[in-house]
Amino acid sequence: MRLSRNSARRAALRAGALAALCGGALAAGAWGERVDRRVGAMGTGLTLEVEARTRAEALAASEAAVRAIGAVEARLSTWRDDSELARLNCAPVGEIVAVSPALRADLELCDRWWRATAGAFDPNVGALVEAWDLRGAGRIPTADQLASARAAGDFAQGFALEPGGCVRRRERARLEEGGFGKGVGLDAALDALRARGVTSAVLDLGGQVALLGGSRLRWSVAHPQRREQAVLAWDFERGSIATSGNSERARVVDGRRIGHLLDPRSGEPAPDLGSVSVWAERAADADVLSTALFVMGPRKACEFAAARDDFALVWLERTPQGLTVHASESLRTALSVLDGSVQLEFIPPAPERTRDGVSLSDPQREPSSL
């Protein structure tokens, strides 16, 4: 099958329109045979559209992507006892545990974003997740239970990366992969596809989308409370978009709605003010940032986004007047409003912008663009 760029784009737009109805979108266009698969993976589901010169190549590449995600799951899943991360969570306090290069890279990623977000992203929340019973029916912990969970400390208090491995430093310290695992999985899958020479692919892992290749994808951003209603269309050509919100996984306990996104700094569920979508070149960054920026709330998140250029933000804030969308300036041509009642505001960039703590006025750093 060979598609012209125009027909591929039309197909992409049609798929995007459909996605507005079902809360997601997959479309790509390129030149070759396309494989479309739906597979269970990583405690969620994976949709793959992979194009290669032949169907056999596309199938083999898609399977390499599925297995790459499987390997990440085997390393990071804390829903099983035998993963490397689960074993680290059970390691004796103070004992250095050898970690694989891949897990070290994951922990370094967490450390970098924990510092950059001043703790709004913190994977050392396993004890808090347990205290609120977020993997079960939900629970409002007593003050003692909450204090006990918070004894895990923050990321640096709970874990230390050493040259020979990682040390768990506090008894209650336990890492939770929920804020970064899917993104790491998607990056691994994209790397596997690239290694097999694939130039066009669209992956959707539990609602986080990642795009490989030069095809334009129209992604629908759903209303924070009514997931079947698309309020924005977002065109992008590469990278990944992750979304965090509480519309689907919140629990109600004793009449109180408990969101699944915790603020690691307070130990309480983050205020549910809407939803956040983040674009970044790497899926892991998008995954981490969508969590952190939801926790920050719209005002702090916009300040954070204004000062950096390595990601783009869409914060859908529920207000008494309706829905206000705060979007990065870099998305001005990428976003289309689908619901006329939505108010769209762009975040002016800060005069001094940084990336990983380095000023972008440094002439050696080229700012990225969508």
Place this chain on the structure above:
Amino acid sequence: MWAWASCSSRGRALLAAFAASALLSASPSPPPEKVFLTLEEALALCFEGCEIAKEVVYLTDEQREAAAKLSRVECEAKIARPYVATKDGKRVGVAYVDVHRVRSLKESVLVVVDPAGKLARVELLSFAEPLEYVPKAQWWGQFVGKPLDDELSLKRGVRGITGATLSARAAVDAARRVLALHKVLEDSKS
């Protein structure tokens, strides 16, 4: 007379054919079935480098009843076709194809059971309903790694899909049915 009658009947036949085609084109036709993977492709991907033996098992009434009792789902099939994958003489998994209705049309799913009797993989093979009824991607993954127990039901370990309960129920039923059938077949071997 013969020529006129013949001509007339041909004309009537043409008119009838035209009317029928007009009716057919006016009535909504079901969308074409979407085939994601052929069975051969799916088996080759799931069991790369393995020997795959297709077995055909004629189910007794007792086996069907036992599977239905275990799964709490009706087991209509009279024949089971497990695909047993082995590598270096060791069994690595057994795959089954479950074909079931979603609303009024069918979907087929490949379900792989690992040697411990847990779901190792669920992969959609084909889907005849409009694609918006495909169970949401995030939903399928919740099966993987689960054995057959009370958790594999809609109201417990597996979350439903808002607005697509039929899809959700069909998928849960398929998973339970396959796990139950697998257990019954394994028990009868031992």
